[in-house]
Amino acid sequence: MSTAKLTIDLGAILTNWRRLNSMGPSETGAVVKANGYGLGAERVAGALASAGARSFFVAVAEEGPAVRKVVGHEAQIYIFSGHMVGDTQYIQNHDLIPLINSVDQLIYHVELLQNHPFGIQLDTGMNRLGMEPKEWQAVRELALQLNPKLIMSHLACADDREHAMNVEQHRLFLELTNDVAAPKSLAATGGILLGKDYHFDLTRPGIGLFGGLPFEEAKPVVSLDIPVIQIRDIKAGESVGYGNTWTAPTPRKIATISAGYADGIIRAMGSNTSLYSAGIQCPVVGRISMDLIGIDVSELAAPPTSLSLLNSTQRIDHLAANAGTIGYELLTSFGGRYKRLYREG
Amino acid sequence: MSTAKLTIDLGAILTNWRRLNSMGPSETGAVVKANGYGLGAERVAGALASAGARSFFVAVAEEGPAVRKVVGHEAQIYIFSGHMVGDTQYIQNHDLIPLINSVDQLIYHVELLQNHPFGIQLDTGMNRLGMEPKEWQAVRELALQLNPKLIMSHLACADDREHAMNVEQHRLFLELTNDVAAPKSLAATGGILLGKDYHFDLTRPGIGLFGGLPFEEAKPVVSLDIPVIQIRDIKAGESVGYGNTWTAPTPRKIATISAGYADGIIRAMGSNTSLYSAGIQCPVVGRISMDLIGIDVSELAAPPTSLSLLNSTQRIDHLAANAGTIGYELLTSFGGRYKRLYREG
Known part of the structure; x- marks a missing residue:
């Protein structure tokens, strides 16, 4: 078994959802698009539904059925991309609610599904x-x-809490929805943290549920442990990996671990990244390759059988920063080879 | 239907395999690890087996069964990570051949599967x-x-054809396998292009099959078409996307397309990337988000219903360079939401 183990803490997701829910009296929904931010839409949405979430959001109609299967018939499932050509059967058969984005979509929806529920998405400047x-x-x-x-x-x-755009979009949203009786929603995770003025009737947290910034208090959700295939001793002056980009300054002990960029370990995070063994940092050496990474394990007392890339110390935003990106992209890049283990709440 | 369409040209893969095969008298295998470089191991391996490939390579034992299912019982399936703890049942049940990486693995293999075939992987400096x-x-x-x-x-x-390491590894491989009767293999795509001296008995092309560098003559294999959700007119001075990173210099027409970094459109390729409509370039504007990208379609005569990101003009290595990475990572990052269409040879 040389595939790595991705552990997803459903209990932590529920804790994060409850913390965000406790920040105001509004209903708290859950964004589970992109396969639940890469963590498995069915498992994530199912857990959130059991904890009391009643409004779910997906990006495209094709993502709706998997969510419907686990959230029951009472829950609402909204589609951000609205009602596109070819979506009608999905919307009808799985009772999805398109968020209508344009006059064209509104006409299309009314023509094809006259009495089927819909929502309206307004652009306030994005x-x-x-x-x-x-x-x-x-x-x-x-x-x-x-x-x-x-x-x-x-x-x-x-x-960015201080960005002037927040106030401007809030002002315009109020203006556009003045005297509207329908429920209103403006805030995703960042918006929830801006304060209750931004919450309206329903909030839509996504990244905060999954342990990512800007929700600094979020519990970490994912951990990733990667098996060691072999360990070798190299001499000073020997290189490791493609293109000979790293050369040992002194004799070193190098472990080859069984994961790489095909598993979403973004190649750009490169050699400013470390893995952990019982709290000890073991740096990546040489280039991350498709299925393999070289790790300097010289500091460990005993040869490790696996190393940890994500844990409560090293979290998604840390790795994302190493790769010059954001935690969101790290999550949604997780590949298909991991053995996924779900820890219940 | 707002998910994008990824078309995989199996005929082009076979053309690339045949071209590489024609470069020398050795047997030409095929590397189909990481789910066939992201393109679907079963479809890719099945097509290659029909075309005559008899030796396949995967990264880990868990990838073996899907390949065995489509390549028949006569083909060889090698595992680069060798024989790891827990692999034995996979190896035995699906008749896989571990490439033994260490003395520990050799002992383990012989203890558990005494008469089961294996290969040996030697380190020649990587x-x-x-x-x-x-x-x-x-x-x-x-x-x-x-x-x-x-x-x-x-x-x-x-x-890198000129790299001194090639000659050094070749020399050491010859030395280590001197007087060995077993079949020998040193070259993946890059090695095949170094010339027949590097081919030995069996070559192992991967990236070249799938249309990527360093095989410059490779036929392109993938094309990607992304539906437009809506188009809006914006005024000079308005911004598009997260963080207001792009502001329109003049009045512009902006299409929002239904794909993003969750689909493997690496966020770092950002706004130096264009999409195409009938040969006309339409630049990305603002940040690539998880499921959506803003595109400037002002130059098009008519509103597009979809835009092309990958095609015979703009290939994987072009996009990879925009993102500061290599074509290999682009391929293996393709997400699960695409509608995948296979074009037969």
Whole structure:
């Protein structure tokens, strides 16, 4: 068994959800798009539903059925991309709620699924998804008569508390939804942390559930242990890995571990990354390759059989920073070879 | 249907395999580890077996069964990580051939599967996998009596034709396998391109099959088309995407497409990347997000319904360079949401 072991702590996800839920009186939903941020949409959504979450969000209609299977018939499942051509059967058969992004989508939805619930996504300045204020003005009266389940928008800069864009999007969202009776939603994890003014009726945490920034108090959710294939002694002056990018300054003990960038260990995190054995740091040496990484284990008293890349000390945002990216990308890059173990709450 | 369409040209893979096969008289195998470099091990290995490939390579024993299912009982399936604790049942039940990397693995294999075929991996300087010359010296006589199916090593710098390491590893491989009757293998794609001296009895192309460098003459294998969710007009001075990193210099038309870094569109490739519509370049604007990317489609005459990220003009190595990485990582990062279409030869 030389595949690595990715342990996903469902209990920690629930703790994070409850902490975010305790920050205000609004309903707290859960974003489980991209296969539950790479951790398994069914397991994650199922656990959250058992803990009381009733509103789930996916990116595309094709992600809906797996979530519906585990959250029961009462829960709401919203689709951020709205109602696209070809989505109608998914939406109808699995009782999904498209978040309508444009007048075209609104017409399409009403033509094909007249009495099927929908929500409205408004653009308040991110220019990514949602109706522009002018579009909304044109169809607002008609749309509201059809009784939307939710009116939402998304913040572009909420990970930065001080960004002026937050206040501006909040102001515009209030203006666009003035006198609207439908439930409203503006905040994902970053927005929740901006305070109750941003919460409205329903919040939509994603990354915070999974232990990532900007939710600094989040419990870590994932740990990753990688088997050692073999250990060798090398002399000073010998190189390790592709392109001879690392040369031993002194005699060293090098372990080859069985994981690489094909498993989502982003190649760019390279040799400023360490793995751990009982608290002792063991640095990556040489290039990360597709299925293998060289690790300097000279400091360990005994030869390790596995090494830890993610744990309560070294978390997703730490590795992401090593790779010049964000924790979100690290999570969603986890590959298909891991042996996934779920720890219940 | 807002998931993107990844088209995998099995015919191009076979063309690439045949071209590499035509470079010398040796047998040409195929490396299909990491789920066939992200393209689907079963489809890829099945096609290659039909075309005549008889030797396949995977990284870990757990990858063996999927390949065995499609390549028939006569083909050889080698495991680079060798015989690890827990692998025995896989090796026996699916008739896999571990490439033994250490004396420990050799003892383990002989104890548990005395008459089961194995190969030997030698380290010739990469210090990643394989027996060190001294280990080999110690067990060589015993190992050769057991009739290994293959003796192999791996080049650390073969992508760089001029690298002195190539000659040095070649020399050492010859020395270590002097007078050995078993079939020998040293070259992956880069090694094949170094010339027949490097081919020995069996070559092991991987990346070259899948259209990537260093095989410059490779036919492109993958194309990727991403649906447009909506298109909006923005004014000069408006921003797009997270963190307001891009601001429109003039009025622009922005399409939001339905794919992102969760699909393996590496976030670091960012805004020096373009998509294509009928040959016209449409630049990425703002940050790539998890499921969505903003694209400037102002130059198009008509609103597109999808845009092409990978095609015969813009290939994996182009995108990889934009992201500061290599084509190999781009391929193995492709996510699970794509609709995968296989084009037969």
